[in-house]
Amino acid sequence: MAFSNLFLRIISFMHIFENIIIKLQLNFPEYYFQTKNEDGKKLIYDIIRKKFVSLTPEEWVRQHVLCFLVQTKKYSAALIAVEREIKYNKLSKRFDVLLFDKYGKPLILIECKAFDVALTTKTLTQIATYNMNFKVPYLFVSNGLKHMLFVLNDKKEYIQTELFPVAE
Secondary structure, X not given: OHHHHHHHHHHHHHHHHHHHHHHOOOOOOOOOOOEEEEOOEEEEEEOOOOEEEEOOHHHHHHHHHHHHHHHHOOXXXXXXXXXXXXXXXXXXXXXXXXXXXXXXOEEEEEEEOOOXXXXXXXXXXXXXXXXXXXXXXXXXXXXXXXXEEEEEOOOOOEEEEOOOOOOO
C-alpha cells in the first residue's frame, strides 16, 4: 500500500512539473509549440529536427531559441544545426545549436541551459571549448530568462554585445 501511494505521488509531481515547464514564460516573445504525451512522457515538436523530442527544461529553452532564430530574427531553418556531435581532444561532445550564414559558414554557436541553471563562467568555458572547432564570430548563451551575446572584435577577443546579427 505504501509503495503504490508513493508511486502515485511521484506521478502527480511529474505531471505538475511538466505543466510548470509548459506554462513558464521565458524572456522571449510568446511562441506556439506543438506538444503531446506519449508513453507517459511529455514531448515537444522540434521545428529543425522535424520530430518530437523529450520536453526537458533545457529543451524548453532550446525550442524558444529556435523559434527566436526562425520566427523573430527570420533565419532560414535550413541554416540551423541542432545537437550535433563534435570531437574535442578525442572527446565526443554535443553542441546545442549552430547557426550558419547564407554561405554555409558557422556564424553563431548557441548554448542553452535550463531556466533554473545560472549562466556562469563554467557555461562560458563550455561554449568557448566547443568554439575551438568552429571559431564563430558570435557566441550566444541562454537559460531562457537571461541571454548573453558575444561578438569577436578586431583584437580577436569576445566582447559582450546587444546587437544580434541580422539575417541576410
